[in-house]
Amino acid sequence: MFERRLYHHIDFGLLAAILALCAIGLSQIYSATGGWTAIVETQIVGILLGTVALVVCLSIDYRTLADKSHWIYGAVVVLLIYVLLFGAVRGGSRRWIDLGAFNLQPSEFAKATLALVLAKFLGDSRRGVVSNVDLVIAGAVTAIPLFIIAKQPDLGTAATLIPVAFAVAFVAGMPMRLLGILAVVAVLAAPIAWRFALQDYQKERISTFLDPAQDARGAGYQQIQARITVGSGGPWGKGFTEGTQGQLRFLPVAHNDFIFSVLAEEQGFAGVIVALGLYFFIIMRAIQAAQLAKDRLGAYLVLGVLASFTFQVIYNITMSAGLAPVKGLTLPLMSYGGSSMIATLAGFGLILNVRMRRFTN
């Protein structure tokens, strides 16, 4: 299955950028958690297992995987339902399957799986342009895992599925007019959602974002502290493990949701530009992989995987600077989290896969 010549088509630049970000993330986790801790070890294990997952996803031809995508999709949905019923409860939500040494978070794997199944469905469509029926079916396929994940509840991860669907539909030729209509509907629906759909704590987060000072010690605290953390870093940063905001716990979950703030504090604007540059390079390289893809399936798959990644990166970094409402969305490749790391690297395995096989038949 893995021919020797394919090896030469692996995008080593992309791979290097990915591993560089993993290393930066690891070092900032080391700093934020105060040295060599179990958290650092878990992250290393996550990176290693993720690399294995990447290699596996790279080795198997994506078309073979796409052929099996309905099975994979079915398995993930079953896992999600299982989690909803029997999962480990932490912080008021059921997201994990306790595997002893490891907690598996199936929702992380739902993203790549959704990308795969949508790419297969829309890529196999005989006509060049997607029909409305196709779009409705794609919507339904997206809605099932989204609904289950939202029920856990984990609205953050659920939300990352939406860009997957939109990205695939977008490149698959979804009419621009329809996009516009959906945008208008979303804007009109916002007040209704505010009134009926959102929980009180969610409303609070949003209103706090608009005016953090109204609750400086409660929900607005994290946002204010995030801005202080980033701003106090200055051009060159306070130095590795010298950040006061992260080290002294003024910033909560510094090794997780706010890892980028810790980077900004300790490495300054210079470090931020380096990390932003790496992310930008990865995304551009991936888009290029979609362009080079031999078939629609490959292009759609790359875009689907890339969409949730890009959405999460942009949202998390914006939030890290205190410029977006605080939401439990991690920063892919850098934040602490085994399942997220494995799923993300597996996703990149697919992207590398598509690029590597651009010349095969």
Add this chain to the structure above:
Amino acid sequence: MASTEDRRRIDGRLTILRWGVALTFGALAVGFWFLQIVQHAQFREMAENNHQRTLALRAPRGVLFDRNGKVLVENRGSLTVSIVREHTKDLDRTINLVSEVAGLDVEDVRQIVERHKGEPAYRPIVVLEDASLAQVAALSARRLDFELPDVVVEEVPMRRYPTEALAAHLFGYVGEASDAQIGDGIATGSIVGQSGVERVYNKLLMGEDGARRVVVNSMGREIRTLEEVPPVAGRRVQLTIDYDLQKAAEDGFRHAGFNGSAVILDPRDGEVLSLVSLPAYDPNDFASGIDSATWAALNTDSLRPLQNRAIQGRYSPGSTFKIVVATAALEEGLVTPDFKVNCPGGASFFGRYFMCHLRGGHGLMDMRHALEKSCNVYFYTLGNMLGVDKIHKWAEKLGLAGKTGIDLPNEQESLVPSTAWKLERTGERWYPGETISVSIGQGQVSVTPASLAVMIATVANGGTRVTPHVIRAVDEGAGWKKVVPTAVADRVAFRPETLSALHDGLWMVVNASGTGGRARIAGRDVSGKTGTAQVISNQGRLAARNSGRDLRDHGWFVFFAPRDNPQIAGVIFGEHNEHGFLGAPIAKHVIETYFAKQEGRPLPTLDPVVPPTPVLDQEIDPDTAIVQVLPAARGTASGTH
């Protein structure tokens, strides 16, 4: 497999995505540039405020020593409880919980917090000074439970005053600086002297508070110290007070069973050996932040314990003033000590009949015997010869008019009238008849115990009006440095015959058949003079009989010893003790203590069993004289005899 049309569409849409991502990342970079470069200074300061605290380290106040090096006022470690609002989620809840756990009045705590509301939230607000161990234990338990993360317990130095010989009014007390006191090195929340030596020498005693800059974590817990400026303790100050004499005087009052005041000086240089004002307060109550109930009780007490009677109480000097009149007459050269006046038991001046206290009269008296017997007629006569202005002049030279200049706050001026004074005050001229009352220390004369002490010291040392002072030496860091005493206020060398007449007469008061016999000490030649300060006129006494006020007279005893080359002089003022001679035993005890100490003998003790001496009705106090009865024209025989 992909058609070219497909390829074109995908390429187009990917280009849109590329631009979208590029613009978003550009926006992010700009956002970080704003936060980290443009607004960096502001956020750096916020981060520092987050994790750095500057905590004040209270400087211990200077230790006060007595003249022999005995520690009088020192400092002890004390625990204070503060609220740091920065870590407070619900201030009301914290106030209620702290009050409940520590057993404090909620309203008091709320008021304290309210008073400091304008200060930065990280600055601790002290709500409980000198907390007991039980209170601290109870609060710490709640702290550990994270119920009171915003409460801080600190150890700070606190003033400790002696309890046996309190000298409360001399030391004064300390308290938090009022708004008016802030500035000139005194910061909000500083503890400063509010009265007495603590106030006058506050600059020396206060020292400089230190500061500690620490790193705290998000829970407010200290992680490490960045910088520490240790506090500079206040200067050590040596007072002129002799602890044993102070105690002797206070014991004397307790033993005698009345309140009052005593000012004991070294007549040679004006050093105050003892300064008593009773009833007193306990300065220790103030050191730990006086509670409102105690403060209210002190302020509303009809005995006025906060008043320093020694320098703020003004009373008529009574017969002790005869010393001034005698000095004036002799020094003005109007009479010699041999000048004689016949006392028939009273005399008429300006159409009024003024009585002597001895109904039968003293007979022919010279100056020495007139002083010994306190003969009113003799001094009426001298006063009449002198006129009020000469009396005023000599009262001033002896230190009885105006302030003594003692280094204690809020001294009252003593008053001896003059024609100019009356004209200015009332617009009326002086009637010579008024001089007669003045010449035996009644009428408008009103003096503080301290000024009377200066008067007797001036008489004792032969005319040098010393300025009483309580500070002796200061340790500026290089050992004791004697404080140069205030310049002598006035110096008149009395004529030798004046001095011998005064000293003889006052010696006879104590050692012959005078009223001061209770101060007699064999071989010490104690000299003195009793006096009575009328609280109310005889006519007024009848009218106010049922008012509930204490209308009993005050008694004076001024003294010095020994007669020749006196080393100790002073005044005992007995409040409502009715008789000046009742103060004499207090003086005796002080003088005995003084000489016992000087000669290295065991200090005398007061026999504890003697109850306050009952004054027999038939015992006539020559100072309690009825000065004046009705105008002579309406008949001299009055029913008030």
